[in-house]
Amino acid sequence: MRRVLTQNFSHIATVATIVCALCFTMPAIQASAEATAKLQDLSQAFRDIAKEVGPAVVFIGTEQTVKSSSNSPTPEQFREFFGDDFMRRFFGEMPQGREYKQEGLGSGFITSADGYILTNNHVVENADKITVTLADKREFKAEVVGTDPKSDVAVIKIQADNLPVAKLGDxxxxxxxxxxxxxxxxxxxxxxxxxxxxxxxxxxxxxxxxxxxxxxxxxxxxxxxxxxxxxxxxxxxxxxxxxxxxxxxxxxxxxxxxxxxxxxxxxxxxxxxGKVIRGWLGVMIQQVTPEMVKQFDLPEGTTGTLVGDVLKGGPAQEYGIQRGDVIVEFDGKPIDSPTTLKNIVAVTEIGKKVDVVLYRNGKKQTIQVKIAEQTGNEKQASKRGTPDEATIEKFGLSVQELTKDIAGQLGYDNEKGVVISNVEQGSPAAEAGLRRGDLIQEINKTTIESLDDYNKAMKAVGDEKSFLTLIRRGENTSYVVVSAE
Missing domain, CATH: 2.40.10.10 (Trypsin-like serine proteases)
Structure with a gap:
């Protein structure tokens, strides 16, 4: 009898063990099934998207006629060094070059049923012939509607109707x-x-x-x-x-x-x-760095873009924006970088009056500006940090008067300031990006027109380990903080 009980208890224990194991494995199996279902849903979503969008995606083939400088480029590389007489004596009359076709490929997508296609400018730029192949293998010759190298966007068109169209999102x-x-x-x-x-x-x-x-x-x-x-x-x-x-x-x-x-x-x-119409403010701008926050008496943590120069005849000059202003908001949108300001101004409606919030001499104010159209000749560039100033001993910088001859050679006609004649290697001025030939026009917001102005301004810097300078390099101006810390 005892033996039978032992066997029964053994069976009961086995069953209990199986039941307990199932208790532990069932949730795992269920979780795995749920995960698989989710993956299958995602996979199905990808399939649906490919089927929906794929027909509107096109292959773009291009041909461009390119003229080579010479059929035999190696001797041509030595022509400048040896001279034409030597080249003719040993190589004879060199051919003037030949034309050949260069092929390119890219992609695009249809945005209207009557054949407008969006692509990159660099895909169709300078192409003599553009061929578009649809997903159903039909081929069409395409014409360029317009290109915009500044954004690398191009629009081309094929003569067709009832085409599949890609849905554009936000x-x-x-x-x-x-x-x-x-x-x-x-x-x-x-x-x-x-x-x-x-x-x-x-x-x-x-x-x-x-x-x-x-x-x-x-x-x-x-x-x-x-x-x-x-x-x-x-x-x-x-x-x-x-x-x-x-x-x-x-x-x-x-x-x-x-x-x-x-x-x-x-x-x-x-x-x-037939062209891109963009807004124009008429300023040269650069990033506000943490060092500049202190120099321009800005609230701690301020981000924005610094006006390095105001272009003559532009909206900024007309409505009172000044060099040294720090723009923190444009048309109700926060500005945290030169790129942000540049992009927002570009899409602003021509003739629209917008509020520009800025800091000037540490005080916040708002100026209303009427946006003009960018014609392509204006400059409104985002400039990466460059030049700075410094004394020879502390900052590794030497300057000289801007004479008429030097101004003519460096392109500084009608400008005032002092010219950097030397920047010591490894010095604070060098680390700040200053170069020989840069024109110093301000130190700590004091205008510099002569060596006397420069010496007085640097004397005022005194024991300070840094100073703010405005420099001109070519046609561009930038604020730079030179620090000996």
Whole structure:
């Protein structure tokens, strides 16, 4: 009897063990099933987007006639050194060069059923012939409607009707971490789809375009993807794939796309006016650094853009903006960098009066300015930090009078100041970016017109370990803080 009980208890224990194991494994199995379902939903979303947007993505092939400098370039490299007589004696009369066709490829996407296509300027720039291949393999010759090298956006058109159209989204709604999909023709492989996330927003100072506000993504982008769409999870185009950061020439996880809001504005202007109409303020601007916050008596933590110069005849001069002003708000929008101000001014309606909030001599004020049209000859550049001043002993800087001859040689006619004659290597002046030939026009906001002015200003610096200077280099002016700390 005892034996039977023992066996029964053994069976009961086994059953209990199985039941307990199931108690522990059931949630894990259930969680795994839920995760798989979510992944399947995501996979289905990618499939749906590819099917929805893919038909509106096109392959763009270009041909350009290029003239070579010589059929035999190697001897040509020595022509300047040896002279024409030597070259003719040993190589004979060299051919003047030949023409050949250079082919290019890129991507684009259809924005209207009657054939308007958005792409990059660098895809179609200087092309003699543009061929567009649709997803259904039909080919069309394309004409350039307009290009904008400053933003690297171009609009081309094919003669066709009832075309599939890509839905354009709102790039202002993006957030870092959002899923995105890139569609294009990398290396000529049409309808290639890659996925990734938004890695960063508002990337500027990349050095690609005059107007930069790039979306950064890790979705694979390669040569040939340029001009293709970057699409959000809703199947809306939120950017134009434009460039990659790479040391190998291929994908390394950092790609850049032009925000679709900027591209839409450019496209509308190109179609309507044949050119891009941009607003113009008429200032030379630069980033406010932490050192400048103290020098300009700004509240701690102030960000904005410093006015390095006010251009003659521009709206800024007309309405009273001055050199040394720090702009912190424009038309109700906060300004945290020169790029932000530049981009906002560019899209401001011509003739609109806007409030410009700025600091002047440490005091906050608002100036109303009427925006003019940028014609292409004006300068409104964002300048990266450059020149500074200093005494020979403390700052490693030597200066001399600006004579008429020196002014003529350096392009400083009608300017006043003192010229930097030497900058000691490794000195505070050198570290601040000052160069020989820079023109010093202010020290600590005191105007410098002569050596006497300079000596008095530097004497006033006294035991201070830094000073603020305004320098001119060529046609540009910049404020620079020279620090011996």
């Amino acid at each position: 790039s202002e709604t993006l957030e870092v971490g959002d899923w995105v999909i890139a569609i294009g023709t990398p290396f000529g492989l049409s309808q290639t789809v890659t996925a990734g996330i938004i890695s960063a927003e508002g990337r500027s100072n990349i050095g690609i375009n005059d107007y930069e506000d790039f979306i950064q993504t890790d979705a694979a982008i390669n040569p040939g993807n340029s001009g293709g769409p970057l699409v959000n999870i809703n199947g809306e185009v939120i950017g134009i794939n434009t460039a990659i950061f790479s040391r190998s020439g291929g994908y390394q996880g950092i790609g850049f796309a032009i925000p679709i809001n900027m591209a839409k504005s450019v496209q509308e202007s190109l179609i309507k006016n």
